[in-house]
Amino acid sequence: MRIGLVTDSTAQLSASEEAGLRDVTGDLFAVVPLTVLVGGVAFADGELDAGDLCRRMDEGTEVSTSMATPAQFTNAYSTLIDHGAEAIITVTMSGELSGTRDSAVAAAENEDLLINVVDSRTTSAGLAGAVSIAAAGISQGHDVASIAGTVADWCAAETRTAFAPATLEHLRRGGRIGAASSLLGRALQIVPVLGLNAGVVAPVARVRTRTKALERMAVLAGEAAAEIASDEQDVYVEIQHADGEPSHPDVLALQEKIEASGLPTTFRTLSAIITAHVGSGTIGITVQRRP
Structure with a gap:
């Protein structure tokens, strides 16, 4: 067939x-x-450069998405x-x-x-x-x-995801914040690390600085790898960044921390659809068993 x-x-x-x-x-x-609307103009997901989208969002341009x-x-x-x-x-x-x-x-x-x-x-x-x-x-x-x-x-x-947005504001606006809504009242005091639990955004950790968030994500990568497979050679970590820059300082810092534990890493740009809801500067990891 x-x-x-x-x-x-x-x-x-x-x-x-x-x-x-x-x-x-x-x-x-x-x-x-899917479709991302930037300032009222529709773009197919992947049509708009990631860096350009993030710059427009940082400038305050209204961004939304359509399924x-x-x-x-x-x-x-x-x-x-x-x-x-x-x-x-x-x-x-x-x-x-x-x-x-x-x-x-x-x-x-x-x-x-x-x-x-x-x-x-x-x-x-x-x-x-x-x-x-x-x-x-x-x-x-x-x-x-x-x-x-x-x-x-x-x-x-056999796959686990965690990410750290620069702010919860975009998730709040889009209604995709799920169980992480409990963090909104303390958003100014913490840097959240979030994950997907059965497809829903949920809080994973609360730290005080971006550096601590990256450290926590590296620890989470190791924990997830051990949970997914007994042989670490069967697992890899894909680092994702909204801005689409594999040489971004946050990406390089996280890569160094994860690879120091013996886990290989790859890089993938977040789609415009995801970036529209998590915001520029968002960094994420997906730990998964090799197909």
């Missing part, structure tokens, strides 16, 4: 990653973009079906953060073939990892139900 694979743009896949996924799936791969629509997923499904897909697996960002997952499900209900939508309960590097797991299952010839189950299990048990 030829199985197609669909995800959304918050995975922030590189051109080489997309090419690899097209190769594995026999060109039955599609990315559905991917059922029509966009319908177009993606139709294209893959036209190219020979006999079933499709869709892996989306957390349904707790966006209605994108619901759009994927609504579009799937109008198709005659099997489309299994998996809520990754994560986004960015975690979502990219989940897509890699799905692609591996497709390449190995597994059936749709088996692949979807493996992806869901991997997302729940």
Whole structure:
């Protein structure tokens, strides 16, 4: 059976990653973009330079986002079906953060073939990892139900995310702050480290300085790696930054702390959609078991 694979743009896949996924799936791969609105002008996720977006946000430009629509997923499904897909697996960002997952499900209900939508309960590097797991299952010839189950299990048990925004203001405005709302009254006295718990933003640690936040994230990376796998060689840490600069001082400092513990690191720019809700200067880590 030829199985197609669909995800959304918050995975922030590189051109080489997309090419690899097209190769594995026999060109039955599609990315559905969300939309970021900057000063009332709409841009597809990935269309706007990360540094430019952060500068505009720092200047006070109003930024908001729009979920991917059922029509966009319908177009993606139709294209893959036209190219020979006999079933499709869709892996989306957390349904707790966006209605994108619901759009994927609504579009799937109008198709005659099997489309299994998996809520990754994560986004960015975690979502990219989940897509890699799905692609591996497709390449190995597994059936749709088996692949979807493996992806869901991997997302729940083998990936962990933490991040430190420069401010909670953007999360508060967008309503994505979840359980971290308890921190708002003390936002001036603390630097929060947040995480995703079952797809919902939740507080992980409260520290006093940015330096302490980076130190705490490095400790969290080590703890998560030990929890995910007994062999650290099976785990890696992806550092993410809203500004898209791998040479940013915070990125380099965090990289040094994590690699000193023996864990390898990679870098990924946050998608414009995520940055719109967490703000410029946000740094994050995703610890995950290798696909």
